[in-house]
Amino acid sequence: MSDLRVPKLWREIPQHYRLEASKCLSCGRIYFPPKTICNNCKSKNLEKTALPRKGVIETFTIIRNAPSKYELYAPYAIAIVKLENDVKILAQITDCEPAKLQIGMPVEAVIRRLYDDGENGVIHYGFKFRPVF
Amino acid sequence: MRDVAIIGVGLTKIDLHFDKSIREIFKEAVSKALDDAFNPVIESAYIGNMAADEFNNQKNISSLLIDFSGLNNIPATRIETGESSGGSALIAGFNDVASGLHDFVLVGGVEKMSEVVSTEAESIISLGMFHEYETIQGLSPEGAAALIMRLYMHKYNVKDEDIALLAQQDHKNAVSNPYAQLRFEVTLESILKARSIADPITLMHCAPIGDGAAALILCPMEEAKKITDTPIQIAGIGQASDALGLTQRDDLLDFKSIRLAAEKAYKMAKIKPEDVQVAEIFDSYTIYGLLALEELGFAQRGEAAAMLKNGFFSKNGVKPVNISGGLKARGHPIGATGVYQTAEIALTLRGDAQLKIDSTPEVGLAQTLSGAGVNSTVQILRRV
Amino acid sequence: MIMKPNHKVGIIGWGGYIPKYRLPVENISRIWGKDAERYKEGLMINEKAVAGPDEDTTTIAIEAAQNALKRAQINPKDIGAVFVGSESKPYAVKPTGTIVAEALGATPNLLAADLEFACKAGTEGLQCCMGLVSSGMIKYGLAIGADVAQGAPGDDLEFAAASGGAAFLISRDNEDCVATIEASYSYVTDTPDFWRRAEKPFPQHGEAFTGKPAYFHHIESAARNLMAELDKKPSDFKYAVFHQPNGKFPIRVAKTLGFTTAQIAPGLLVSNIGNTYSAAVPLGLSAVLDIAAPGDEILVVSYGSGAGSDAFYITVKDAIEEKRDRCLKIKEYILRRQQVGYKCYIKWRRHIIGQPR
Numbered sequence: 001m002s003d004l005r006v007p008k009l010w011r012e013i014p015q016h017y018r019l020e021a022s023k024c025l026s027c028g029r030i031y032f033p034p035k036t037i038c039n040n041c042k043s044k045n046l047e048k049t050a051l052p053r054k055g056v057i058e059t060f061t062i063i064r065n066a067p068s069k070y071e072l073y074a075p076y077a078i079a080i081v082k083l084e085n086d087v088k089i090l091a092q093i094t095d096c097e098p099a100k101l102q103i104g105m106p107v108e109a110v111i112r113r114l115y116d117d118g119e120n121g122v123i124h125y126g127f128k129f130r131p132v133f
Numbered sequence: 134m135r136d137v138a139i140i141g142v143g144l145t146k147i148d149l150h151f152d153k154s155i156r157e158i159f160k161e162a163v164s165k166a167l168d169d170a171f172n173p174v175i176e177s178a179y180i181g182n183m184a185a186d187e188f189n190n191q192k193n194i195s196s197l198l199i200d201f202s203g204l205n206n207i208p209a210t211r212i213e214t215g216e217s218s219g220g221s222a223l224i225a226g227f228n229d230v231a232s233g234l235h236d237f238v239l240v241g242g243v244e245k246m247s248e249v250v251s252t253e254a255e256s257i258i259s260l261g262m263f264h265e266y267e268t269i270q271g272l273s274p275e276g277a278a279a280l281i282m283r284l285y286m287h288k289y290n291v292k293d294e295d296i297a298l299l300a301q302q303d304h305k306n307a308v309s310n311p312y313a314q315l316r317f318e319v320t321l322e323s324i325l326k327a328r329s330i331a332d333p334i335t336l337m338h339c340a341p342i343g344d345g346a347a348a349l350i351l352c353p354m355e356e357a358k359k360i361t362d363t364p365i366q367i368a369g370i371g372q373a374s375d376a377l378g379l380t381q382r383d384d385l386l387d388f389k390s391i392r393l394a395a396e397k398a399y400k401m402a403k404i405k406p407e408d409v410q411v412a413e414i415f416d417s418y419t420i421y422g423l424l425a426l427e428e429l430g431f432a433q434r435g436e437a438a439a440m441l442k443n444g445f446f447s448k449n450g451v452k453p454v455n456i457s458g459g460l461k462a463r464g465h466p467i468g469a470t471g472v473y474q475t476a477e478i479a480l481t482l483r484g485d486a487q488l489k490i491d492s493t494p495e496v497g498l499a500q501t502l503s504g505a506g507v508n509s510t511v512q513i514l515r516r517v
Numbered sequence: 518m519i520m521k522p523n524h525k526v527g528i529i530g531w532g533g534y535i536p537k538y539r540l541p542v543e544n545i546s547r548i549w550g551k552d553a554e555r556y557k558e559g560l561m562i563n564e565k566a567v568a569g570p571d572e573d574t575t576t577i578a579i580e581a582a583q584n585a586l587k588r589a590q591i592n593p594k595d596i597g598a599v600f601v602g603s604e605s606k607p608y609a610v611k612p613t614g615t616i617v618a619e620a621l622g623a624t625p626n627l628l629a630a631d632l633e634f635a636c637k638a639g640t641e642g643l644q645c646c647m648g649l650v651s652s653g654m655i656k657y658g659l660a661i662g663a664d665v666a667q668g669a670p671g672d673d674l675e676f677a678a679a680s681g682g683a684a685f686l687i688s689r690d691n692e693d694c695v696a697t698i699e700a701s702y703s704y705v706t707d708t709p710d711f712w713r714r715a716e717k718p719f720p721q722h723g724e725a726f727t728g729k730p731a732y733f734h735h736i737e738s739a740a741r742n743l744m745a746e747l748d749k750k751p752s753d754f755k756y757a758v759f760h761q762p763n764g765k766f767p768i769r770v771a772k773t774l775g776f777t778t779a780q781i782a783p784g785l786l787v788s789n790i791g792n793t794y795s796a797a798v799p800l801g802l803s804a805v806l807d808i809a810a811p812g813d814e815i816l817v818v819s820y821g822s823g824a825g826s827d828a829f830y831i832t833v834k835d836a837i838e839e840k841r842d843r844c845l846k847i848k849e850y851i852l853r854r855q856q857v858g859y860k861c862y863i864k865w866r867r868h869i870i871g872q873p874r
């Protein structure tokens with residue numbers, strides 16, 4: 001459907017490439033993507049922090065009916081990963097056979113092609129996770 | 134604040150109406166509602182619609198629809214809160230009447246989805262998710278529901294066949310609803326064997342794509358009593374939002390927006406969950422229906438499936454749920470769905486032949502939901 | 518001409534990456550009615566590493582560079598230059614190096630450039646970094662060779678063209694360096710043995726012409742000239758790494774130059790992963806560093822069609838012992854293996870007309 005809005009994803013590069021989050025200096029809560037106000041204590045005093053790149057699968061699905069422009073990858077897995085610092089992140093699980101997925105599986109972040117806006121479009125890269133090996 | 138009543142209900146049959154425009158189906162619902170309310174002079178209108186921009190290449194949809202419904206020049210506003218747009222439109226209409234600004238207000242809901250192919254429809258519905266952090270990863274709305282369903286099954290040791298009971302019950306109920314899209318029964322086996330969309334969600338756990346429009350006429354209760362013998366009071370309303378991103382929530386199985394919306398509505402209507410005698414819940418995916426039953430206080434956490442199994446929520450059970458056929462079988466023309474649900478509860482409380490049940494309930498509840506618990510509305514209706 | 522930096526430079530971190538997927542030669546030969554044994558014996562290739570559908574030269578370069586950074590444990594902001602050598606850039610116009618630099622957190626105060634010289638673009642990056650670091654213009658330089666190599670369906674190249682990458686962080690020589698790059702030697706001529714015209718998807722090659730006047734002449738010349746300048750003989754080296762378009766060429770060139778099988782075996786990966794083009798020699802060197810001991814001397818000679826060779830004389834240092842285990846080794850990537858069929862491979866490479874991309 002909608003074509004890629006280049007600036008919209010360009011702005012997310014620190015998060016998509018390097019898992020940059022924000023941490024509340026008052027209560028310690030970590031937000032990914034980063035927030036500039038803390039939902040927990042309403043502090044506006046937050047600083048940049050990088051997320052750990054390892055975690056475990058909290059829940060997952062295998063997408064068989066892929067959205068437009070993701071058909072090449074189907075079937076593919078998407079999981080909510082609980083990182084080592086308990087922050088949760090939603091990501092595709094790559095390099096993993098669907099049958100091998102399970103809740104609790106250790107995974108690590110990698111950078112892959114996230115979205116390819118057709119032959120003439122921009123390629124957007126970003127984090128996915130894969131089983132730790 | 135004035136008491137508000139529903140005095141007119143207009144529904145269209147949900148279907149793939151290739152031969153009708155969005156203008157025509159909306160007008161049909163409005164005409165029926167006006168006739169039902171003995172044709173009062175409408176002063177303002179609120180229309181729930183999620184995506185006419187994408188489905189129909191049309192913005193300014195409220196002006197277009199009101200003009201083609203013959204309601205010249207009245208204030209008309211389109212309300213969008215994703216899949217719960219219909220519920221939000223009702224709340225806007227309620228506020229308008231309750232505040233005293235207007236007396237006779239039209240609340241409509243419409244979605245014309247069949248203009249696009251299914252993959253396009255999927256992309257449009259996906260716009261309701263967090264683009265840069267969910268959609269970009271290749272998540273679909275079914276995928277989001279599947280993440281939640283797997284976690285629910287894992288945490289409460291519930292099987293997918295238990296969750297599928299809701300879809301089976303919906304189909305059974307839809308048979309007698311003339312406005313329902315899928316008026317046939319299904320076996321549990323066919324639900325489980327259906328094509329997988331996003332494991333563990335099969336096609337039969339999902340609401341279909343369809344076109345539909347629904348309309349309600351609201352007015353102050355004191356006026357309603359002069360017009361009809363069966364005014365239905367909007368006794369309580371509630372709305373709450375939640376983080377758009379699934380990972381922004383502490384507990385994925387906590388559909389807080391439903392609970393908070395319900396708490397407000399119960400408080401306003403001065404009732405408890407057990408006082409609700411009939412309900413239309415929002416099962417865009419069966420799992421969301423189960424979570425709604427729990428967050429509305431009809432079932433303990435993790436126990437909705439067991440209660441479905443013993444018939445608690447069936448048409449002639451203790452608390453009938455989705456006698457319309459629910460989103461799975463009545464259909465889910467997105468922005469219209471919340472208006473359908475409220476209309477159906479109103480018809481049931483009125484004892485209308487088409488959505489009648491054996492008991493004669495006085496209090497009913499309709500609940501809408503957007504996405505995976507992103508926004509919720511709860512409407513409590515009472516026969517007076 | 519021998520290239521010797523005024524101030525000594527060394528490798529402070531190294532790392533490689535090989536995709537998980539493998540396409541066995543039989544899966545290709547069956548489709549095209551060819552004899553698998555001919556390729557397995559003739560080219561000494563059993564299977565090739567294939568990039569997954571969401572991988573490309575950029576993603577491969579990033580993981581290799583992340584590994585090098587894990588071993589170097591330097592502040593990425595101190596990297597002054599990133600060179601990505603490849604003949605399979607995802608964009609014809611738009612640098613790969615900026616994406617890699619951004620992923621590492623090295624931006625914005627650095628130089629980034631993509632290099633192309635068929636299969637030797639990776640080693641050119643090493644030479645660029647040597648010069649910039651030695652001169653004091655930058656503190657650290659990152660040289661990467663990475664490819665998702667192209668071979669036209671049905672062409673002999675298809676049996677070998679593989680995916681992989683390796684990266685080296687170059688520093689002024691100090692105790693944190695795992696090896697010193699003592700000297701380099703480049704030898705180039707205009708020899709059109711293999712090429713890909715602009716906007717064409719697959720390379721063309723001159724078959725036997727890629728051998729004697731091309732691969733062998735350039736590698737032998739660069740290796741002999743470097744050894745002569747340094748007064749070194751083959752037996753001085755513990756290891757030697759030669760470009761490996763197949764298994765046969767590097768074995769033959771080693772023999773001609775006077776190297777033994779034992780010297781080249783640790784850096785000869787082609788039988789298991791295929792020809793990773795710009796990454797072939799960088800990956801071979803990475804595999805050698807994975808097992809090398811302080812004091813070991815290494816000869817490295819790349820080859821790029823068109824044509825030229827870059828030779829390097831490298832000596833291993835003490836720091837290698839503590840840095841070795843800081844990231845995944847080449848052997849671990851080779852062992853992580855999932856076989857794919859030809860149809861899957863063709864789909865992933867987006868070769869089916871009308872397929873979703």
Ligand SMILES: [Zn+2]
Nearest residue numbers: 024027038041
């Ligand atoms: Zn805080």
